[in-house]
Amino acid sequence: MQPKGIPLAPRPSWLLAALAALTLALPGAALAADGSTTLTVTGKTEREVANDHMTVLMTTEARAPEAATAAATVNRNMEAALERAAEHDAIDARTIGYSTHAIHDSDDRSRINAWQVRQNLELTSGDFDRLGELVGSLQQHDLTVSQIRFSLSPEARKEHREAMMEEAMEDLKEQARVIARSLGATHLRVLEVELPEDPYSGPQPMMAMRAMDESASQPALEAGHSTLSLSVRGRLQALGAETLRVGPR
Secondary structure: OOOOOEEOOOOOHHHHHHHHHHHHOOOOEEEOOOOOEEEEEEEEEEEEEEOOEEEEEEEEEEEEOOHHHHHHHHHHHHHHHHHHHHOOOOEEEEEEEEEEEEEEOOOOOOOEEEEEEEEEEEEEEOOHHHHHHHHHHHHOOOOEEEEEEEEOOHHHHHHHHHHHHHHHHHHHHHHHHHHHHHHOOOEEEEEEEEOOOOOOOOOEOOOOOOOOOOOOOOOOOOOOEEEEEEEEEEEEEEEOOOOOOOOOO
């Protein structure tokens, strides 16, 4: 009875000859007790994807003889910035990194000359134009841009991950077919497939800050691309191979 599995197209003689030396050294091929061969293969794929999310980190800070005075200025600037950001539904805003520290006299370290207060505002959106306009507006109201970075949205990552898993599986199966043909097998049976974890770790700093004219209120933006890679590891059984005679040395 002909074994069932993934059918293999007839192998050309030149391919068998070219891969003969390779298959003898394959660490991923093991002979089972029933005469079949188990292959361990990894399929891989990679693609460049345009970033569709932008995150801008802005800062407001103030210095005053009294800490309360500096804090009041920072709080007032941040409250105004949050009110402007709230007018845009497509932009997410959150405050992070509030700090207060003393400015000491250079000659007498025990003497405090002033207090420095600082707070950051993080803005994130997929609408680059609208976010750029808001950033330009906030720069005119005592906030400065500390960093701009681009990334893929969770929706884009999910969409590309699904498509890339199919590509990686096709690569895995094609590698298995090549090895199986070189062994003289006629069919392949998939035994096990290990699906990968999502390796994406968050926004990538595609640019920290592009150089811009000091008189410009809106930063020049260039989203760039992220490189996504994915691999799938599988075990397959090669069936129908004839016994390979090994002559004496």
